[in-house]
Amino acid sequence: MLQNKKRIAAFFVLIAIFIFTITFPLPYYIYKPGTADPLDPVVNIDGRYDSVGELHLVTVRGGRATPLQYLLGAIRPYHDIERLEEVFPEGYSREEYLQAQLRLMENSQEASTVVAYQAAEQSIDITYRGVYVVSVIPGMPAEEVLEIGDKIIAVDNQEVTDADNLIEIVNQKEAGDQILLSIEREDDHLDKYIELIAFPNNPEQVGIGIQLVTNREVNVEPSIEFSSGNIGGPSAGLMLALEIYDQLTEEDVTRGYQIAGTGEVTYQGDVLRIGGVDKKVVAAHNAGMDIFFVPFENDAPNSNYRLARETAEAIGTPMEIVAVDTFDDALDYLASLE
Numbered sequence: 001m002l003q004n005k006k007r008i009a010a011f012f013v014l015i016a017i018f019i020f021t022i023t024f025p026l027p028y029y030i031y032k033p034g035t036a037d038p039l040d041p042v043v044n045i046d047g048r049y050d051s052v053g054e055l056h057l058v059t060v061r062g063g064r065a066t067p068l069q070y071l072l073g074a075i076r077p078y079h080d081i082e083r084l085e086e087v088f089p090e091g092y093s094r095e096e097y098l099q100a101q102l103r104l105m106e107n108s109q110e111a112s113t114v115v116a117y118q119a120a121e122q123s124i125d126i127t128y129r130g131v132y133v134v135s136v137i138p139g140m141p142a143e144e145v146l147e148i149g150d151k152i153i154a155v156d157n158q159e160v161t162d163a164d165n166l167i168e169i170v171n172q173k174e175a176g177d178q179i180l181l182s183i184e185r186e187d188d189h190l191d192k193y194i195e196l197i198a199f200p201n202n203p204e205q206v207g208i209g210i211q212l213v214t215n216r217e218v219n220v221e222p223s224i225e226f227s228s229g230n231i232g233g234p235s236a237g238l239m240l241a242l243e244i245y246d247q248l249t250e251e252d253v254t255r256g257y258q259i260a261g262t263g264e265v266t267y268q269g270d271v272l273r274i275g276g277v278d279k280k281v282v283a284a285h286n287a288g289m290d291i292f293f294v295p296f297e298n299d300a301p302n303s304n305y306r307l308a309r310e311t312a313e314a315i316g317t318p319m320e321i322v323a324v325d326t327f328d329d330a331l332d333y334l335a336s337l338e
Helices: 002-023 067-075 094-119 163-170 237-248 277-286 304-315 327-335
Strands: 028-038 043-045 054-064 080-083 123-136 151-155 178-185 188-195 197-199 202-207 210-221 224-226 258-261 291-295 320-324
Touching: 002 067, 028 067, 028 277, 043 237, 054 237, 054 277, 067 080, 094 123, 094 210, 094 237, 094 327, 123 163, 151 163, 163 210, 237 258, 237 327, 277 291, 277 304, 291 304, 304 320, 320 327
Parallel strands: 054 258, 258 291, 291 320
Antiparallel strands: 028 054, 028 080, 043 224, 123 151, 123 210, 151 178, 178 188, 197 202
């Protein structure tokens, strides 16, 4: 009888340990390869043209670590473990982070629309509605002055119409200079002086530590709808622009290939650096992609392109890694395919 009680007790202890390892939240966050999702159901243009091949956006999965996930993440390749406070700084909740990422996706959709409709010579009208703060970097000067949602009207009494306009003004300054920001916060108009400093991870660049989004009203013809769900961030911009262009034009730009890629796209069609490119290469390879577009960044030592090539070689993928600086670079490459 005593032996049976010991066995039962041991069984429940093992169950408790198992539940602990798969459910107890640790102060760590794990990033790992995600999925390569077709953009055909994400973008829908009235009177669209269909293609034989498919264009895909690629994701990175992220989640709070449990003891089991932490152990697996420590030994699996292309899994990054970061402390929770580095992902969600103090005073910046997970919900705020996710909302900021969704706003960046909305901005990416808009930039992609502008680039693709202009390239396809379709009707487009843009009205500017202001520049807004979507995130504030901890430890930078803006942290104590600005809030998420602030509308920036002017810098040094110069009216700003979009985020690029504001950045251009700031780039003319040096570390130690002060700028005067005129902002709207709810119903208040505020003037705030902020000193510029060098970014800790990029000493050659100065700023105040904010991420911005331009509120534009973009009207296009034919009409377009997006169904991106909870996918956030700006890194799908290039692939969204290609999908929109493909649906707008009669020619099949996919040439029948399975194509993935990553890179933020600006309103001018430039393709910018993103994070997690190694995990995205793995995700695209796992999904059987033929081609993967990646920001070139002038082939800098730590460029997205170099990391993508190194990852592709390490996993032995037959997928072609194609470096691009602009939306037009990607179109030109696709036009060269059989």
